Amino acid sequence: MNWVTIIWSTAGAASLTLAAISLLVWSRKRKARAHAYLALTAIGVALMAVTELLMMHAGTAREFETVLRWFHVPVLLIIVSLVGFVRLYLRAGRPWLAWTVCGLRTLSLVANFVFGVNLNYREITSLRHIRFLGESVSIPEGVSNPWMLVGQASLLLLVVFAVDVTLTVWRRGARRQALAIGGSIIFFTLAGLGEAILVLWRIIPVPLTTSFFFLAVVGAMALELSVDTLRAGELLEDLRESEARIALAADSANVGFWSWNFDTDLIWATEKTLEIYGFSTNENMTFKKFLGVVHPDDRGRVGNDARRAFREATDFLVEYRLVLPDKSIRWISVRAKANSKPSGEPHRMLGVSLDITERRQNESEMVELRLELAHLARVLAISELSTSLAHEINQPLGAILNNAEAAKLLLSRDKDRQETIGEILEDIIQDTQRAGNVVRKIRGMAKKSEAHFEPLPVDPLVKDVLKLVNSNLSMNNITLQLDLKPGLADVKGDRVRLQQVLMNLIANAIYAMNNTPSRTLTIRAAMEAPDIVTVSVSDSGTGIDKAYQDAVFRPFFTTKKDGLGFGLSICRSIIEEHGGRIWGENNPTGGATFSFSLNVWKG
Amino acid sequence: MSPRSLSFCIVDDDLSFGKSLKRLLNARGIAADYFGSAQSFLDCVPPGQQGYAIVDLHMPHCDGFGLLCKMQEMRYTMPVIIITGQAQADARDLAMQRGALGYLQKPFSGESLLELVIKHEANSSIQ
Secondary structure (H helix, E strand, C coil), X not given: XXXXXXXXXXXXXXXXXXXXXXXHHHHHCCCCHHHHHHHHHHHHHHXXXXXXXXXXXXXCHHHHHHHHHHHHHHHHHHHHHHHHHHHHHHCCCXXXXXXXXXXXXXXXXXXXXXXXXXXXXXXXXXXXXXXXXXXXXXXXXXXXXXXXXXXXXXXHHHHHHHHHHHHHHHHHCCHHHHHXXXXXXXXXXXXXXXXXXXXXXXXXXXXXXXXXXXXXXXXXXXXXXXXXXXXXXXXXXXXHHHHXXXXXXXXXXXXXXXXXXXXXXXXXXXXXXXXXXXXCCCCCEEHHHHHHHECHHHHHHHHHHHHXXXXXXXXXXXXXXXXXXXXXXXXXXXXXXXXXXXXXXEEEEEEEEEECHHHHHHHHHHHHHHHHHHHHHHHHHHHHXXXXXXXXXXXXXXXXXXXXXXXXXXXHCCCCCHHHHHHHHHHHHHHHHHHHHHHHHHHHHCCCCCCCCEEECHHHHHHHHHHHHHHHHHHCCCEEEXXXXXXXXXXXXXXXXXXXXXXXXXXXXXXXXXXXXXXXXXXXXXXXXXXEEEEEEECCCCCCCHHHCCCCCCXXXXXXXXXXXXXXXXXXXXXXXXXXXXXXXXXXXXXXXXXEEEEECCC | CCHHHCEEEEECCCHHHHHXXXXXXXXXXXXXXXXXXXXXXXXXXXXXXXXXXXXXXXXXXXXXXXXXXXXXXXXXXXXXXXXXXXXXXXXXXXXXXXXXXXXXXXXCCHHHHHHHHHHHHHHHHHC
């Protein structure tokens, strides 16, 4: 063994090791095609080192000719894979330059095998032995092959290609990559080319050491790729950290994070999510399991919406109730987005779940507060009204009373007081009229605004009101049954007033079910006749007391301890204003039904 | 003292009511004068005059309480009975606190008015 053998063997081994590592990476991760190009380049360099070593140890000119011929195979391999690496990894370089470099090099290889003994010599006449690194090595003497110029042109073009790539990448801002890969290709190709010219044109007597220049390029490529791998690791770390941060933020905002895979039906979820849904933390969550805890009334809606979101790859926004193992009810708001695979099939859904029970409660408290305020305002208005009413009416009533008493006194005396009594009677008549006028004036003051009729679809009318009372229903554990017949004609109605009627009837129904165990509210709408739509509100409450059957629609009639007794009387005046009819009856199975009929809109 | 020697001053902005009350008292043989405002009462009736003042609470310019105050300032000796058509919860207490003899809500009967007066007459004759 000696230095030349040791150094060239080491270079070959190092290249092969690099190639092996890169191939391993590539086989694990087929997407890392840059590693495959690196492996090809490294294999080329290893082969080149071997052929160089063989040339140095060539015993005859024939042997040298043959080895030098085979030397050009790894050269082509190296150049093609280098160009491929640059195009793929740096996404730079002009395609026509790349193709020209590869084309010229292929042409060189053809010439290498067709013209002369190899690309560089027409023939090698003899071998010279010189001392190199303390060893005797062979260098050729012979006639140069002009085709060599084609090979050298391809190398020069490779340099041009590399300069172009370096500038592009540099401008892009990736300066280290530009210098490491582009720079090393330029520098070491020029160096290799320079050395080849000096050696092959017999200007200096040294053997070819091209493999070392390309080994340096391969080293730079490998370094760059490993920096990338490192950075990927760091990114992964960063990603994990940011995921942890998001999870933390989500946790502290009481938001549950989850991802639902359509194919496996498994739902990955943060601990917070599981906590919200009342699952233990080591449970595998599936959609079926999840639907199991959704309130039965919401289950169908949630399932359908989720499937539609998957099918159409759209947003999935829904609010629904959960029934926890302890039977408590939680309100959940979900915001999610479904993605599809490139093939268009459902892929997965990413989303957040938020417990909005408190907000819902606040909302329903707000509704109650609003109702209370409205009630208070009515009470105040009425008390204000009754105060001034009292004054205005008591005044003439007082006068009437005084006059009547005086008249009685005068009549009891057997004297002729007819004139005075006539005056008194006149005054009594006037004061009575005055009292009557007061009442009329007050009625005028309290006169309602005109109803505004329009063609009104019944379906949204009912549903809008239900939106307002939904939280009340769920808080009172009332099950809602909707029976809106399809094909209902639009009615002639004033939206706000009819909403008020429905609100009133539903509020009464809820009140009636306060103390009953089974609580079902049924709202029906049907065509009673071709030109009449009937809407009814049924409860499973206490029903209407027979004694009051006729009284319920009268003003000031109430069975509520804090009621004013206006609700149904207002309902009746609204429905009558619409030209409809309103009535109440007891259900055969218990509870009461209040219905009203409305005319269908006719242009 | 018999009712016949009694006399009343009615102060009320409501002519119809004032007229009817005067008529009722007259029918009972009791003298009564009617005044449409606090000012006309103060202008016509001197502080030393005997009798009773029946004063409506709700009047423009100077209301019943205002007149009560002025009468006390000007040392009227007549007791004052406050009458009103409004049903104000605290008006009765307020009237009594300010030294009214009584408080009656319209409509009231002649009996209830005279009852107040007779009780007062009886008390003052004992003294």
